[in-house]
Amino acid sequence: MKFWSNFLRSIFLAVVLATSATASPFPASLKHTTLQVREISPGVVVESFHPESSFETFGVNGIDHPLSAREEFDLKDATVSFIQSRLNIDADSISFRTGFSSDVAQHAFIRQQINGIPVANAVANVAFNMANKVVSFGSSFVTTPSNVPSTSPSISVEDAITNAESALSGKFNEHPPTVEFVAKKDGSLALTHVVQIQNDTTGAWFEAFVDAHSGELVQLTDFVAKASYLVLPITKETLLEGFEVLNNPQNLAASPDGWHSDGTTNTTSTAGNNAVAFKGAQTNTTTQSSVGLNFIFTQNPKAAPTTQANIDAARTNAFYIVNTVHDISYVYGFTEAGFNFQNNNFGKGGAGNDRVTISVQDSAGTDMAKFATPPDGQSGRMRMFLWDYTNPQRDGALENDIIVHENTHGISNRMTGGGTGRHGDLDMLNVGSCLQTNEAGGLGEGWSDAMAEWTEHKNATVVDFVVGQYVTNNPAGIRSHPYSTNATTNPLRYSSLQNLTEVHGIGEVWANMLHNVYAGLVRVHGFSGTALTDPTTTGGNTVFLHLFLDALTLQPCNPTFLTARNAWIQADKNRFGGKNFCTLWTQFASRGLGVNAAAYKDDSTVPSGC
Template structure:
């Protein structure tokens, strides 16, 4: 590299930003570097020289001001002229060049108000060494190597030759090549040393979706937040998802694309928590209840969980043709334009949550409330099982009865709806084949017993509820607790017999018990009659049903433990 004595720079600078970025499945560590930057504001502005005002060219004004501003704070290099190329707009941007070759990461900008400059920023550099201007390694020879390193393909965009300022104060001559992998949703701009062929740095054009949230397997805030990057995962995890876009694209499949805080008068509260349906939206404005902490990720967690459950349910059959919640159905059946609308810290209620399910083609609405049973208050959006419980109401109401949302209306079937919601919430939070008792929503209540009368358990002592307890019971959540405990027995029996898979969320093709349970869960919803009862459960799981009194001859709320021949 040839020596160079200096380029222009400004006096007021920020820290340079150099970091390592892990790229691709192999964890390739690539340097990213941004030179020190300066930024100044000038109040009413610094007038542009009169001779340049007569010229009238905005580009000339910008060029003159940038060169003059830098020259006033640093010596001028005799060997390296400062030139600029500025867009004909306000503000103006300029690149530092050397012998006609631009610097990729050395930019200046100036904004004008009338004839005066009002702001100025610069990341121009003064390299102590600068590489020769003619490449000794051809771009064609390095493309295959860079494609392999970045796990993608050159996308055909014209390559360029640019200088790259380095953290050690040198300037490298680089080939600039765009590498893409559509399947992995990656798009990099690679800076490859034009003399050695080494990959020096990258620009990542893909904005990764990073959420500091509670992974869906976790129940609530005490289990700890994690930073999840691209939790929507690979777009081709299953054939059914091949044509789908990711959570942040417009007109996509995601359910929870609209989140808000509402300001409304609370209606009278229902007597039991987590109802399946909401009241009409009130309109009288009141101040929002305070969040439990200014640092807790209420909306991001709600957005993440409800989208994640949508993707899981899609893999098990809750697709466009099965009347799911999706803005764009991609011609795969069902009605679109019905993404879920979700409100966090909704002030139309407290100590509650609900989900309103209209027919296919109309958006479902989920409302998450503040819980006032503790000091400070706690938010249901940080209790994952509450979110899953509510979204499951949308799933069960759509799958039962062919998308009409009319077929879970009797007391018993509504109770079963509550039970299915609890059961799927429990399923998402299982972390191993170890079958433990499950308690719903202990965090918001600050109570180890949660919000149900009994934990869900294989122990008849811990949870004594049976089919006969439905007799005369008109409380849908109480009925739901009975049904969810039956489903707990089914889950436990299947996992004990066939094992447990940690990949159940993304791979529905396994034979493990938790995967089989999920298939039975979703499939049975689609094939059951409108307004089902306990005794219309599938024959495949008679043993588990019978263990709680719902045997072959169960009727009139009398326990029966018989099973069909061969069960």
């Protein structure tokens, strides 16, 4: 066994290095959209391929599908028949995974299968309006090659696990392995063992696709979203704005048993149905300071963050923010059926037992934060670190924009791709991420900054927004520019992507576009002071968050700036009948993402009539 494992290790190293060195030239415009290159250890590089997604939208009224004449609508049947006709493929190639309905649309998530085996990175999603018409369709299905690998693995799953553990410097986490195809950049397929590998010391959490015939590591999914940025009432960015005592801040429409009960078990600590905040181990939570679920811990900024009172203040704040984000996103559509994070789903759909675990003052690093998003049914994992820009250090768990940013990675990863990221089967818990390419990962960073900004607006005046001021002790924050409607203050445009390769830099472009979209909507509709809890208000901030979350469920796997923009346009048609059509196009076009934008070249054109 040891010789065989070493032999596989040798094959893996040789193949991965050769692949990295000899890869044929690839169009620059597709590198961000289809590839993710990771150096997992010195000299060992894995290039993961994600087929480019097509995305079509069909306006307010939508279009018919082949079964439109049926008296009774069936989401699965309608979806399969539509894809079969749209892509001209056999029904046997289409595997319906799951679906759910929101208040304005019905969503279906599908995966491609070949010879009865799913293709991990070939997925599709269809949205129907409430009149059962198709309003959008995204697909990354691939052409079946003439030479399909044998569906019987040549190496065992045990050897694949050993190989992956060695390559990724981690341990198999006992999550059930699966066998799936992976579509490769050259058009071929690889049969793979799919296993999850974790390293609790470094915080790494990968899904490894090991070729079941050669032993090569052909694909990786990284569940961890990393950041080097920062985040009291949720409308405050930093503790410099002042702590407040909030009484009963939970929204019972989203958390019917409050934040300290899962409907069966009650707690008096920073643990509940939606989240648990701890240090070191999940049992090390903060217990109420007095009877009645009072968590009153005064933070001392002159003392080290590791003093007990400061630890309790940090755990309390992180617990409050994550629960508040849960409640806000819930009333806007990120519910149990929409693959949210809860231990008890109260029979409302989705998979439970997946509250967010929040490790404050995590020992695995400094000056950043992380969020790992496994599939629905596995807990999201937030890791908050200390920052050493100052003496004493400052705690990221006391900077609200950091926490909201990280939490939003969980939202965008779950909602893009139907709960698992790459449309894996919920029963089999096949997992992955639909935000794995550079461009899609950048969009993820942008959504996270935009959500953090949304929570902190207090009125109709849209001021410039700076991320990460407190922990760095720098009013300029940690982004290259403030988010601004002023093109001098923030000159980032769609064409800026030509020179950006890192996801946070790409994310700044998208976040600034969304800042401009937000400003445009508030200018037209005004500001609602109750949008945090009431999604029925008509303010521009309310409209913005509806479109934000609705678009996540519409867009295809591994979206681009163009398909993400189109998802916003279609989301507006679905929910508001297209009333914001020109406002949206005007704001996107103002930053180069106009009608004719393509291949990272700016265009300021808006549709006729705008």
